[in-house]
Amino acid sequence: MARISTVSASVDFEQDGKQTGYLTIPHSPHEDAWGATRLPVCVIRNGAGPTAILMAGNHGDEYEGQIALGELIRTLDPAGISGRLIxxxxxxxxxxxxxRRTSPVDGLNLNRTFPGDPAGSISQQITAYLSDVIYPLGDALVDLHSGGSSLDILPSAIVEPASDPAHMRRNVEAVMAFDAPLTVVISNLGEPRTSTAAAVRAGLTTVGTEMAGQGTVSRETLALCRRGVRNVLAHVGILPADAATRHNESARTVLEIPGSAGYVYATRDGIFEGAHALGDSVQAGQQAGLIHDIHAPWREPEPVFYGANGILFGRRQPGRVTHGNCCAVVAAPYAGDL
Known part of the structure; x- marks a missing residue:
C-alpha cells in the first residue's frame, strides 16, 4: 500500500524547461497555526534522457554543495542538457x-531518517518524500556533503557500497568521474538510514562527497565541487562529454574507512590535541593525540590511539570534546573487489 504524503510540489517533474519552486510541507508550530516548511527545488528538463538528482544541505552546516547547486540553477540552460535534473x-x-547539522525543529539528523515517515516529524517527512517520490524518478544521485562544523576532512568523493558487483562498479566509475583528490568507500558501519544507502537500495548510481569542513567555505573545495558535479553529469550523459574536466589522476586509487578500527573516539571529556596533520601516514597503536582534563589540569593528559594503518582522513575541528566524540578518522587502501 502506497504511503500518503502531505508534501506538495509547485513544479511539474515532467515539464520541459527550467522551473523553480518549492516542496511544501504543512507545519503547525506554536508561532504559526497554518504554516509550512518550504524546500526550494528546481527541475531542468530537455526531452528524453537520464535523470540525476542533485542534493545539498542534507546537513545545514555543510556549505560548498549549497553554493554550487544554487549556481547551477542560475546558470544552466535547459538546451544544454539531455534528460532531467532535480x-x-x-x-x-x-x-x-x-x-546546524541537525534540524532545530525535531532535533533529528535527517541523514539518519531514511526511508522516513510521511506521518512523522519534518525530517522524516522530507526523507519519506525523497524515498517515495523523488528517488523513483532518478537514475543517479549526487549528495554533496562536507565535514561540517565538527570535522575537517580531506576533500574526497565517496562511494556508497552496493552488494551487486555491477551496481558497485557503476558507483565507483561515477565517483571517479567526479575527480576529487581522493576516492573513498564509506559504509558508515553498515548504517542503512542515510541518503546514499537509500539511493543504492533504489538502484541509483550514487555519488557522495566530503568537501573539507570546519564549518566554513573553502574556495578550493568549492571549485572542486562545481567541477565535480558537471563531471558526473557528463559521465551519465546529461551534459555533453566535453563538459568534463579531469585534474586528479590520484583519485583512481580507492581508499576506505576500515570499519570501526578506522575511528578514534574521545575516552573522556576535555580538550583534544591531535598528533598528526591530515594526510599523514599513521599506524595502528600509534598515539593519535591527547585529551587534556579541563577540570583538573594538573592531571596528565590521556592519550588516544589509532586502531588501523592508513592516512589521517578526518580530524575533529573543535578542540573541546566529550566522551564518545569522533576525534580522528583513518582511511586505508580498499580491500574489496571493484
Whole structure:
C-alpha cells in the first residue's frame, strides 16, 4: 500500500524547461497555526534522457554543495542538457537556516531518517518524500556533503557500497568521474538510514562527497565541487562529454574507512590535541593525540590511539570534546573487489 504524503510540489517533474519552486510541507508550530516548511527545488528538463538528482544541505552546516547547486540553477540552460535534473540545494531547510547539522525543529539528523515517515516529524517527512517520490524518478544521485562544523576532512568523493558487483562498479566509475583528490568507500558501519544507502537500495548510481569542513567555505573545495558535479553529469550523459574536466589522476586509487578500527573516539571529556596533520601516514597503536582534563589540569593528559594503518582522513575541528566524540578518522587502501 502506497504511503500518503502531505508534501506538495509547485513544479511539474515532467515539464520541459527550467522551473523553480518549492516542496511544501504543512507545519503547525506554536508561532504559526497554518504554516509550512518550504524546500526550494528546481527541475531542468530537455526531452528524453537520464535523470540525476542533485542534493545539498542534507546537513545545514555543510556549505560548498549549497553554493554550487544554487549556481547551477542560475546558470544552466535547459538546451544544454539531455534528460532531467532535480535539484534540491537546501534539502534540510530548517538545519540550513540554523547552520546546524541537525534540524532545530525535531532535533533529528535527517541523514539518519531514511526511508522516513510521511506521518512523522519534518525530517522524516522530507526523507519519506525523497524515498517515495523523488528517488523513483532518478537514475543517479549526487549528495554533496562536507565535514561540517565538527570535522575537517580531506576533500574526497565517496562511494556508497552496493552488494551487486555491477551496481558497485557503476558507483565507483561515477565517483571517479567526479575527480576529487581522493576516492573513498564509506559504509558508515553498515548504517542503512542515510541518503546514499537509500539511493543504492533504489538502484541509483550514487555519488557522495566530503568537501573539507570546519564549518566554513573553502574556495578550493568549492571549485572542486562545481567541477565535480558537471563531471558526473557528463559521465551519465546529461551534459555533453566535453563538459568534463579531469585534474586528479590520484583519485583512481580507492581508499576506505576500515570499519570501526578506522575511528578514534574521545575516552573522556576535555580538550583534544591531535598528533598528526591530515594526510599523514599513521599506524595502528600509534598515539593519535591527547585529551587534556579541563577540570583538573594538573592531571596528565590521556592519550588516544589509532586502531588501523592508513592516512589521517578526518580530524575533529573543535578542540573541546566529550566522551564518545569522533576525534580522528583513518582511511586505508580498499580491500574489496571493484
Amino acid at each position: 535539484i534540491l540545494p537546501a534539502l534540510n531547510l530548517p538545519a540550513v537556516v540554523a547552520g
